[in-house]
Amino acid sequence: xxxxxxxxxxxxxxxxxxxxxxxxxxEGRGRRAVEPGYNRRFxxxxxGGFMKTYRVGYLIGSLSSTSINxxxxxxxxxxxxxxxxxxxxxxxxxGLYSPDYDADYPPEARALKQRLASVDAVLFITPEYNxxxxxALKNAIDWASRPWGQNSxxxxxxxxxxxxxxxxxxxxxxxxxxxxxxxxxxxxxxxxEAYIQFTPGLFTDTGEVTDPTTAQFLTDYxxxxxxxxxxxxxxxxxxxxxxxxA
Amino acid sequence: xxxxxxxxxxxxxxxxxxxxxxxxxxEGRGRRAVEPGYNRRFxxxxxGGFMKTYRVGYLIGSLSSTSINxxxxxxxxxxxxxxxxxxxxxxxxxGLYSPDYDADYPPEARALKQRLASVDAVLFITPEYNxxxxxALKNAIDWASRPWGQNSxxxxxxxxxxxxxxxxxxxxxxxxxxxxxxxxxxxxxxxxEAYIQFTPGLFTDTGEVTDPTTAQFLTDYxxxxxxxxxxxxxxxxxxxxxxxxA
Numbered sequence: 001x002x003x004x005x006x007x008x009x010x011x012x013x014x015x016x017x018x019x020x021x022x023x024x025x026x027e028g029r030g031r032r033a034v035e036p037g038y039n040r041r042f043x044x045x046x047x048g049g050f051m052k053t054y055r056v057g058y059l060i061g062s063l064s065s066t067s068i069n070x071x072x073x074x075x076x077x078x079x080x081x082x083x084x085x086x087x088x089x090x091x092x093x094x095g096l097y098s099p100d101y102d103a104d105y106p107p108e109a110r111a112l113k114q115r116l117a118s119v120d121a122v123l124f125i126t127p128e129y130n131x132x133x134x135x136a137l138k139n140a141i142d143w144a145s146r147p148w149g150q151n152s153x154x155x156x157x158x159x160x161x162x163x164x165x166x167x168x169x170x171x172x173x174x175x176x177x178x179x180x181x182x183x184x185x186x187x188x189x190x191x192x193e194a195y196i197q198f199t200p201g202l203f204t205d206t207g208e209v210t211d212p213t214t215a216q217f218l219t220d221y222x223x224x225x226x227x228x229x230x231x232x233x234x235x236x237x238x239x240x241x242x243x244x245x246a
Numbered sequence: 247x248x249x250x251x252x253x254x255x256x257x258x259x260x261x262x263x264x265x266x267x268x269x270x271x272x273e274g275r276g277r278r279a280v281e282p283g284y285n286r287r288f289x290x291x292x293x294g295g296f297m298k299t300y301r302v303g304y305l306i307g308s309l310s311s312t313s314i315n316x317x318x319x320x321x322x323x324x325x326x327x328x329x330x331x332x333x334x335x336x337x338x339x340x341g342l343y344s345p346d347y348d349a350d351y352p353p354e355a356r357a358l359k360q361r362l363a364s365v366d367a368v369l370f371i372t373p374e375y376n377x378x379x380x381x382a383l384k385n386a387i388d389w390a391s392r393p394w395g396q397n398s399x400x401x402x403x404x405x406x407x408x409x410x411x412x413x414x415x416x417x418x419x420x421x422x423x424x425x426x427x428x429x430x431x432x433x434x435x436x437x438x439e440a441y442i443q444f445t446p447g448l449f450t451d452t453g454e455v456t457d458p459t460t461a462q463f464l465t466d467y468x469x470x471x472x473x474x475x476x477x478x479x480x481x482x483x484x485x486x487x488x489x490x491x492a
Contacts, residue, residue, distance in 0.1 A: 063344035096338060096382040097375075098309035129343075131429040132422060133378065135385025136342040142381045176378060176422055183377040 054229050056080070057089040057119035061126025061137035061162070061173075068198045072163045073125045074207025079215065080222040084229075089115045089122075091140035102147040109143045116144055116152035121229045122186070124160040128173030138180070145184050153184035157232040159225045161194035169195030189228040194221050300475050302326070303335040303365035307372025307383035307408070307419075314444045318409045319371045320453025325461065326468040330475075335361045335368075337386035348393040355389045362390055362398035367475045368432070370406040374419030384426070391430050399430035403478040405471045407440035415441030435474040440467050 058076070062069045077086040093108045101109065116122065126137055133141075144152040160177050162170025174195070181188050194217070202211055209215035304322070308315045323332040339354045347355065362368065372383055379387075390398040406423050408416025420441070427434050440463075448457055455461035 063342060063346070065344075065346050092342060092344075094342070096309060096340070096342075096385065097380070098311075098338075098382075100309070100311050129384075129388050130391050130426045132384060132426045134343070135381050135383070135388045136344075137381070138375075138378060138384050139342065139381025142375050145376050172425065176425075179418065179422075180376045180378045 052230075053083045053085050054121060054226065054233070055085045055087060055119040056121045056123055056225075056229070057087050057115060058123040058125055059089050059091055059137065059140060061091075061124065061134045063092045063134075063136055067127070068163045068165070068203075069125045069127050071203050071205060071207055072161070072196060072198070075203055075209050075215075075218055076123070076125065076161070076207075076222060078207055079209070079219045081226050084222065084226050086123075087115075087119060089119070091136060094136075094140055094143055097139055097142040097146070099146070105143075105147075112140060112143055113150070113152050116156070119156075120233060121157040121159075121225070122153065123225065124158065124162075124177060126160065126162045126170060126173060126177070128162060128164055128168075128170040131172045132176050133173050133180070141180060141184070151184055153181065153186040155232075156186050157189070157229045158186040159189040159228065161196065161221065163196040163198040165198055167197055169197050171195045187228075187232045189225055192217075192221055192224055194218075298476075299329045299331050300367060300472065300479070301331045301333060301365040302367045302369055302471070302475070303333050303361060304369040304371055305335050305337055305383065305386060307337075307370065307380045309338045309380075309382055313373070314409045314411070314449075315371050315373050317449050317451060317453055318407070318442060318444070321449055321455050321461075321464055322369070322371065322407070322453075322468060324453055325455070325465045327472050330468065330472050332369075333361070333365060335365070337382060340382075340386055340389055343385055343388040343392070345392070351389075351393075358386060358389055359396070359398050362402070365402075366479060367403040367405075367471070368399065369471065370404065370408075370423060372406065372408045372416060372419060372423070374408060374410055374414075374416040377418045378422050379419050379426070387426060387430070397430055399427065399432040401478075402432050403435070403475045404432040405435040405474065407442065407467065409442040409444040411444055413443055415443050417441045433474075433478045435471055438463075438467055438470055440464075 058073055060067060060070050060073055064070075073088070080086055089112065091112070094112065095106065095108070097109075105113070124137070127134060129135070132138075141153075158181050160174050160181075162174060164170045174193070178188060196214075202214060203209055209218065304319055306313060306316050306319055310316075319334070326332055335358065337358070340358065341352065341354070343355075351359070370383070373380060375381070378384075387399075404427050406420050406427075408420060410416045420439070424434060442460075448460060449455055455464065
């Protein structure tokens with residue numbers, strides 16, 4: 001097996017402390033402006049002399065043209081480590097799933113499954129609708145999970161995050177999603193959890209994070225997801241399960 | 247307020263014991279053939295000299311042309327007390343909900359909300375997809391719950407039932423639905439619960455129930471739902487909340 005270390009070496013995980021973009025993590029710390037794009041430029045999680053880029057497909061649970069979860073997705077793309085290639089997997093063009101299609105999927109559903117097959121991991125960025133998943137997102141998951149024996153999520157590392165104007169920050173929808181992804185046999189990152197309260201001004205429309213604490217949290221979140229993908233992928237490769245699940 | 251007793255008087259709830267259609271309730275009892283349509287003909291839940299028919303809209307969570315939950319719906323229509331008018335509310339023609347439509351709903355979504363407004367109660371008959379609600383059903387609920395302030399489920403008595411080939415009989419999907427309907431402020435019948443294992447031959451394609459124990463259970467279920475609707479409606483009428491919620 002090839003060897004890819006899953007954890008950046010000490011000192012490589014963050015820019016040096018004197019860099020002007022540095023801020024401190026933790027709630028209640030002072031707020032400083034975040035230098036746009038600093039993560040992409042200064043972080044380098046390549047280790048062990050072996051560059052491995054992971055392709056992460058992300059699904060946005062809202063179809064709204066003013067979706068705050070789409071704004072959050074922009075922030076996550078900017079803050080992700082440079083070796084995560086972030087690719088949106090659209091869900092808005094899908095019809096409603098019916099088992100009648102299992103024998104012959106329509107083009108939009110085939111495209112969804114092909115896109116999922118082409119990525120190493122899946123990130124769900126979703127609002128909560130009526131204390132559950134948005135129907136549109138669950139519909140996409142239903143399509144992807146079928147036909148029987150061709151579940152696109154099997155052994156695919158997954159994580160979830162969501163933004164809401166309210167304080168519980170999509171926590172109930174995420175609990176729902178955990179149940180669904182568990183059945184779909186997707187290894188899920190269980191920590192850190194991310195329930196984002198989308199307060200006015202916290203993000204710009206283009207996804208810049210104005211609050212350093214939040215920016216640090218989201219940066220750590222994406223770093224953790226990268227490490228999770230790396231661990232799951234290494235284990236699966238070692239056991240030959242990636243090939244078996246493909 | 248007008249008075250409608252919610253419980254049939256003793257002796258009116260079941261046909262007389264010597265009637266050939268009678269069977270015994272409870273698991274493990276002997277099985278006898280059920281006379282087709284006997285419930286409609288012999289049960290009469292009209293009481294107190296005041297006939298009240300309740301309109302029950304039912305949503306079938308599966309869009310499959312061979313849906314076992316559609317078969318179950320046929321059984322429930324046949325076994326329902328004569329004063330429940332059962333009306334299917336279709337969900338298959340809806341597009342995917344987006345908040346962008348809140349200002350101007352498309353015709354299919356307006357029709358959904360009009361149908362829900364025209365019924366006294368809602369019955370969900372649904373499969374479980376990936377340990378959750380089918381996306382198509384959740385999508386219909388999302389449409390119905392919006393726009394903000396025009397939630398079609400507010401104060402609408404609701405119940406749920408589901409059939410599955412497996413033994414847990416949609417229990418997880420129903421738990422999901424309970425969470426959603428609770429947020430939607432629909433009073434829910436919490437007992438009896440109904441998790442139906444759809445074993446081969448248990449129902450004919452037209453919804454006749456071949457097992458007397460199951461037929462009795464479903465009959466009791468629909469009787470209980472009628473009583474629940476009556477209780478909730480009486481309470482809401484008494485407090486003026488039906489008018490307030492309308």
